[in-house]
Each structure stands twice: as C-alpha cells, then as structure tokens.
Amino acid sequence: MPTFGGVNGPGTGSFRFRCAAMATKADYYELLGVPRDASAEDVKKAYRRLALQYHPDRNREPGAEERFKEISEAYAVLSDAEKRKTYDQFGHAGFDERYTQEDIFRGADFGDMGFDMGSIFRTIFGAGFGGGPQGGRNLETSLEITLEDVANGGEKEVRVTRLERCESCGGSGAKPGTRPTRCPTCRGHGQVARQMRTPFGLVQTAGPCPQCGGRGEVVATPDPACKGEGRIQRTRTLNIRIPEGVPDGGTLRLRGEGEAGPDGFPDGDLYVHVRVKPHAVFQRDGDDLHVPVPLTFSQAALGDEVDVPLLEGKQDRIIIPAGTQGGEVFRLRGKGLPSLNGSRRGDLLAHARVYTPVKLSAEERKLFEELARLEGREPRKGFFSDLKKKLG
Ligand SMILES: [Zn+2]
Ligand SMILES: [Zn+2]
Incomplete structure (x- = not known):
C-alpha cells in the first residue's frame, strides 16, 4: 500500500x-x-x-x-x-x-x-447547536393606550396568564418535607449523549436528559399543589410603567415576567406590544402632533388671536396674521409629545382651516352681498329667492 x-x-x-x-x-x-x-x-x-x-x-x-x-x-x-x-x-x-x-x-x-x-x-x-435545558418561555401580550398616556407616561395594568413557580414546594415539585432525588437516566448530570448535526457532520454529544429535562433530579413524591410540576398556571394583573413617548406598535420588554423557568432555570420575559388609540382631535407623527385650527373668513382675512388646544388639556394663544390662507401651518415648538429617548419634545403643528359659513343671518347676508358688489359682481340671489322664481 x-x-x-x-x-x-x-x-x-x-x-x-x-x-x-x-x-x-x-x-x-x-x-x-x-x-x-x-x-x-x-x-x-x-x-x-x-x-x-x-x-x-x-x-x-x-x-x-x-x-x-x-x-x-x-x-x-x-x-x-x-x-x-x-x-x-x-x-x-x-x-x-x-x-x-x-x-x-x-x-x-x-x-x-x-x-x-x-x-x-x-x-x-455557533449558537443554536445542540440546545441546552430550556428556561421559561417568553410571553406576549398587547396593551392599548391613549395619546395622553404617551404624553404622560405612568402605569397601566396588563393581565397575563402564565406558569409561576409553585409556592408550596418552592419550585422543586417535591411534596413539602421531601426532596427530589438524583435522576437515574442521566445520573444527575442533566445531560445524555445524543447525536447532533453540525457543520462537521453528525456529532455524538450531550443534550438535555429526556427524563428530568436537564435538571438532574426527579421527584419521587410529587407536591399535590402543583402535581410535581413545580409550576402552577396563574392569571396575574401586572402594573407596568409606560415610558413617555412610547411609539405606536412599540414593544416593552419586562424581564423575568414571562413563564417561570423549570426549577433552577431562568424565567422568560414578557413582551408587551403597545397600540396607541387614535385621538379625536390630535394626530400623531412621531413626536409631533397635528391639530386643526378653525378660522372664519374674517379671522383669516383680518387676523386674530386664537386658542390652540394642547394635549394636556390647556390651550396656547397664537396670533393668526391678517391674510392667513387655509392650510397654513403654525408651529408651536416643544408642545408635542415627549421623546422616548429623552431628547427635545416634539412640536404641535396647528393647521389653519377656514370654514365657510353654512347658515347666514340676514345681516351677514347683507354684508356678504356688499362684499360681492365690491368685488364687481352682482350677488347671486339666495336659495329662497331662486325657489320663488322657479315656482313663478
Ligand atoms: Zn409545588
Ligand atoms: Zn436526567
């Protein structure tokens, strides 16, 4: 050879x-x-x-x-x-x-x-290979809040149903007064030989023991409170802190508030997906807010001082200059939402909306007709005079 x-x-x-x-x-x-x-x-x-x-x-x-x-x-x-x-x-x-x-x-x-x-x-x-004993699962829930909550932060309640550590046995699963014993399958190692697919091919290695799930211990006399599981399902109401400026669709992570891990293993996390309800008056754009400011013809033409509502309930007086066009925007700096990262607050953008009067009093009608003549037009007759003509 x-x-x-x-x-x-x-x-x-x-x-x-x-x-x-x-x-x-x-x-x-x-x-x-x-x-x-x-x-x-x-x-x-x-x-x-x-x-x-x-x-x-x-x-x-x-x-x-x-x-x-x-x-x-x-x-x-x-x-x-x-x-x-x-x-x-x-x-x-x-x-x-x-x-x-x-x-x-x-x-x-x-x-x-x-x-x-x-x-x-x-x-x-690389990670993902093998997989050791597992901690508690992560849980998810959603929470609907208002735009005011985004501005003010504060606490909210969420309800979560999760596996919690059993108080009776302290999580061991063993009846109080007894102790778990060494697992016969893995002899307390928590690991058993198994085959793994790796970049180097199939490898004989250790994985979590199927009998004890990696704990290395088994329960001979189960705790009746949790049937030997060491964990019990409970529904809890948790108070969670809403950070100011939280975005719509943002997720809050609450460490250790997910499912309890099996005895000796870490607890999972709770992920709270935040939805912000649409507001009747204000529209959100990141940290900025938009609000309409209704103006009459005379306010738009002659100018005025008007109150712009603020999200926290107060209002700010702004000057509308003479000759303001519909759609013009007035920026109130720092009157928007707090920013999540603690930087400068957003702005409030007040959009001028010029409203056309729908019902005119006799005096208003006279003034508008006069205005029309000044503009060089014969004022069109009103609805009722049109109607009279048609009826003859
Ligand atoms: Zn128990
Ligand atoms: Zn075992």
Whole structure:
C-alpha cells in the first residue's frame, strides 16, 4: 500500500508551527501526543486532558478554539477502530479521500468526558447547536393606550396568564418535607449523549436528559399543589410603567415576567406590544402632533388671536396674521409629545382651516352681498329667492 508524503510519519511536534498557509494537516497522533500504538483508553485519556486544556470556556488564548477543533477531529478518527485503521494505512491524504468531515464525526463518542461537550460545540460551531435545558418561555401580550398616556407616561395594568413557580414546594415539585432525588437516566448530570448535526457532520454529544429535562433530579413524591410540576398556571394583573413617548406598535420588554423557568432555570420575559388609540382631535407623527385650527373668513382675512388646544388639556394663544390662507401651518415648538429617548419634545403643528359659513343671518347676508358688489359682481340671489322664481 502506498503512503502519502510522509504526513503520517513519526511524530515531530510539527503541529506547533502550523500556520494557515501550510496545506498539510497535522498528524492525528501528534495532535493528541500519543504513540502510534496507543490503546483506545490512552487515546481517550489524552483527548480528555487536551480538551480540558483547550476548552473554549477555560482557554481564551487565540488559537485555542482552533486547537480544540483539531484535537476533536483527531480523537474522532483515532477513537474509531475502523477509521483509525484507514488513517494508519493511507495517511491524511488517503483518509480524506475516503471520509468527509461529516463522516469523521459521525458516530464519534464524545460522551463521558467529564465536561459538557454540548456547550463546547455550541461555542465552536455557533449558537443554536445542540440546545441546552430550556428556561421559561417568553410571553406576549398587547396593551392599548391613549395619546395622553404617551404624553404622560405612568402605569397601566396588563393581565397575563402564565406558569409561576409553585409556592408550596418552592419550585422543586417535591411534596413539602421531601426532596427530589438524583435522576437515574442521566445520573444527575442533566445531560445524555445524543447525536447532533453540525457543520462537521453528525456529532455524538450531550443534550438535555429526556427524563428530568436537564435538571438532574426527579421527584419521587410529587407536591399535590402543583402535581410535581413545580409550576402552577396563574392569571396575574401586572402594573407596568409606560415610558413617555412610547411609539405606536412599540414593544416593552419586562424581564423575568414571562413563564417561570423549570426549577433552577431562568424565567422568560414578557413582551408587551403597545397600540396607541387614535385621538379625536390630535394626530400623531412621531413626536409631533397635528391639530386643526378653525378660522372664519374674517379671522383669516383680518387676523386674530386664537386658542390652540394642547394635549394636556390647556390651550396656547397664537396670533393668526391678517391674510392667513387655509392650510397654513403654525408651529408651536416643544408642545408635542415627549421623546422616548429623552431628547427635545416634539412640536404641535396647528393647521389653519377656514370654514365657510353654512347658515347666514340676514345681516351677514347683507354684508356678504356688499362684499360681492365690491368685488364687481352682482350677488347671486339666495336659495329662497331662486325657489320663488322657479315656482313663478
Ligand atoms: Zn409545588
Ligand atoms: Zn436526567
């Protein structure tokens, strides 16, 4: 059988000088620091020692993670009798022709290493891998508030139905006076060996124990109050603080107000989606408010002082200059909504609306007719005189 380029030659410690530019892979035996005739037990011991040394949680030095991947690959190959034989026979090049990265890790036994492989693989291969024991779920609810609430902040009530920690047993699920016992399935580790799909292929690693859900303990005599669950469903009314300037559609996050976690695990959060009811008078545009200002013809033509309503109930007097056109906007600085980030308040924008009189008194009619003559027109007769003409 041919060998390839001596990469499986006797150990020289060359991996210590590897760099990215080097195409050849370090020898698996060298990586683990074991002789070529090392027993399966020696291989495992060597890997466990090195894995603890390069454990990403313990070793923050640059290159530690990379080393951990290398020794894990070496262990995956050398701990499997058939892969080890192929590697011995063909070396790296020949081995890599026969096995993909996925094959290398498939079926590898990473259990019983004395540390949590799941967390290590998650660190190296990215979040979402494996998945440890779960805390309480996050919950969502919605809350409708008024524009006044946006301006003033303050407290609001929301009702939420959620799993809460059982007061009777303190969350353990064990009948008061008894204690939970060690889980027989995982022997208290909370983790059991399982297969994971990773970028390196299927990996034998640890996941939460199906019997105890990762707690490591089981309840022999359940607490009757919660039937051994440690959690009880309750409906609560919570007072939540509305921040001034909260946007319509914004979400408030209340840490720890979601579902209680199983015993020993963190509680979920409560997300409150805020809806702001439309206001009868004011329209919101971010931190600015818009309000219409009704003006008569004479006010628009001659000018006046008018009161503009403010959201907090008071009003501000503004000067309408003579010759104001319908649709003109007057800006009242700082009279809008407070801003969520604490910066300058928004403005109030007063929109001039010139209203045409619908019902005229006899005197008003006379004055408008006079105005029409001044404009060089014969005033059109009113509705009743039109009607009389038609009736003859
Ligand atoms: Zn209980
Ligand atoms: Zn268990």
